[in-house]
Amino acid sequence: MTAVRPAELIAVASLHGEEQTKTFENCIKCTVCTVYCPVAKANPEYPGPKQCGPDGERLRLKSPEFFDDVLKLCTNCKRCETACPSGVRIGDIIASARGKHGRKPLSLTTARDFVLSHTDLFGSLATPFAPIVNKLTEQSLVKKAMHHTIQVHDHKSLPKYSHGTFRRWYKKHVADQSQYRRQISYFHGCYVNYNDHSVGQNFIRVMNAMNIGVQLLEREKCCGVP
Ligand code: SF4
Ligand code: SF4
Incomplete structure (x- = not known):
């Protein structure tokens, strides 16, 4: 080899x-x-x-x-x-x-793919109204409508949004990380930024407990997986 x-x-x-x-x-x-x-x-x-x-x-x-x-x-x-x-x-x-x-002609399902794959765009639009968006997407009528139009199966639940972004929380609440002996850069991804801040918050707690400072990248771009 x-x-x-x-x-x-x-x-x-x-x-x-x-x-x-x-x-x-x-x-x-x-x-x-x-x-x-x-x-x-x-x-x-x-x-x-x-x-x-x-x-x-x-x-x-x-x-x-x-x-x-x-x-x-x-x-x-x-x-x-x-x-x-x-x-x-x-x-x-x-x-x-x-x-x-893999591009397909414009249809309801390509519109769905556009929404689900542009996590930064739709995350930024949804997080300020997270409680309303979450409530709406869990309604069985809305789920049935999505099932029959854009083919998101009604047995599935869309991920919940958090209110605000993880990056904003980091800027406001995280103490100066340069005080720690070692430093790492953290690629938090869209899910932590828009959907579940607690993953990133706990990660910072664990790192800091090990005397490691956590720095965010100046700018993050979607990795393309969605
Ligand atoms: S792409 Fe796969 S098959 Fe080709 S060299 Fe790499 S590991 Fe081997
Ligand atoms: S290992 Fe991961 S990236 Fe590679 S083909 Fe399989 S699913 Fe895709």
């Missing part, structure tokens, strides 16, 4: 956009990625990272007709990428393919 030298890893890590997807050329077809994929393990319909990533990309470059909707099952957890000995950006390849080929 070919080991990737540190210099190659740095070169791969510094790639952007289209160039990331070209890393499929480094694939040596060892299938290690498929062994590590939790989705392939749990869902027989998902062919796995090798087939959806580097193998599929070669075909999609020939013709977009080779794009398969099954790619939507990838959760972008990136376990395949950390396992790959050749530095192939498998998760990025799959996410880029979905962005490029």
